[in-house]
Amino acid sequence: LRGIQHVLLASTVPEQQTSLIQKIVALAGTPIKQSLDKNTTLEELGVFDDKIQEISQYLKLTYNIVFDENKIPFLTVDTIQQIENSITKPAFKDEKGLSTFFTFVDADELVATTDFVCLPSLVNNSSMREDEFDATQTYLCIVPGMEGHHERFRLLCERLKLPAIVLQPGLDHLRETMQETAKRFVDVLLKKTQLQNNFYLLGYETGIAIALEMVALLEDRGLTGTLYCIGFAPDELKVELDEQLSEFASEEELQNAVARHMFTLMAGGDARGLGGLQAASTWAQKVELCVRTLLGRVPHSAQ
Template identity: 55%
Template sequence: MEGHHERFRLMCASLKLPAVVLQPGLDFLNETPEELALRYSKVLIKKLGVKDSFYLLGYECGVTVALELSAILEQHGKTGTVFCIGDGLDVIRAQVEEQLADFLTEEALQSGIIAHMFGLMSVEDTELIESVMKSCSSWEQRVEACLSALLGRVSHSAQYVRAVLEAAYARINTARTYHPRPHKLQSKIVLMRTKSSFTSSNDVTLQQFSEQPVDVHELAAPIAYATKDLRCASIINRYLPEDLLKTYENCNLCIPYAVDN
């Protein structure tokens, strides 16, 4: 949900193919997962030159984006494999709502988001921002209060901090309210399902998105730590074709560097 590439560094280091992490950024906060997928598809087709096949991975809320992106690529005559870490969006939504259950009102949720982001960006105790927000009656006022409280305490610009706060609230709202339209994909879906009280071993919500049977692998880690589970990279590598694996085995993985005389 935070949309930062660093979460995937450990997993990507163990993959047997080159990987690119696409970040949603802070410039399109109101776009839907379909619009985000369309934006990503232009990057994949025009800049990265995706050929006839592809390998996509979606994590958490990114599962929906990966499925939408796969549908767009199939419209361009390409098929591939979609790896999904987490579960279907219905399960992700239920997990998000469970995490937010302590916030009984929208105002409490907004204050909680501001306090959490304040704590991430500043070493100060969140009691400072919590006391300031008691006099705020709207989201805009809470954002302004956070900007004022962070002034001189962080090196980030006010514009950047505002964008980060708006992005956090927007992405949580998308996870809570978005309902995808199922696409019957030709591409293979591989689900790496994390521990959850909302699914049973026989319940595969992603099956409605594929004409092929969905392969399910159970992870021991909860969703917050799933990308650190070394099984993820191992599972992905199992689905790679022989020519890709042979290329990996024959390539030089050493990092060259210059030695001063």
């Protein structure tokens, strides 16, 4: 840029991507092959004891990963790739249409029948079952939005310094009013958590209105607490819904899209077998077609 010639075009050179295994082996000063067997260990790649401490410090300072130095030589290529996948920031994907609102289907259908789901946080390393619930702790109680699924909150809960539970809408309360849902959730909280004073609620999108009703009911019982509201406000959510669903010109198009989307989620992205969806004239027929096609392909029952 400081030369005597006129600059016609200047651009940055993309940084060459280097995998974690390449960085580790480079620290050890060992050449690496282009293709590696996933079961190959660092020791087999020529990473010896004199470099283990340096690699250990590199992982700790750069990625906040701590390993027993005695185990580092026996880390496999596959293990290191899994570590790299877990620390790599995922690329942001701007979802459109129904994917904006419905993103998960549980492999375990019985989970949907429980009153709530416990999610891992910084104070509990693994998901607890409902029968393992410790009522002596203070919990963040999450009221989900339209999707009604706990998985959307997993990443958020992993960073919390208190246990977290996600209240579930359930399958037997499809025609509940907002007030009825709030009362049912409050009854679950009082029974399971044995709330004595402070409560922490989080409402997400449509769950905000239910959470506000819950706060009123809890305060009527003399309890105080904190409510966090995240996501779209109710009026904003309506605008977003209208925008995302504007591509569907008729009720039937929307039904076909919903059936296809949920089928694809349950089948792991495989939409084969839905050729007769257009011919099904009613919603019940569309659901029946999807269920029959999914039999044997997913662990769910036909109920």
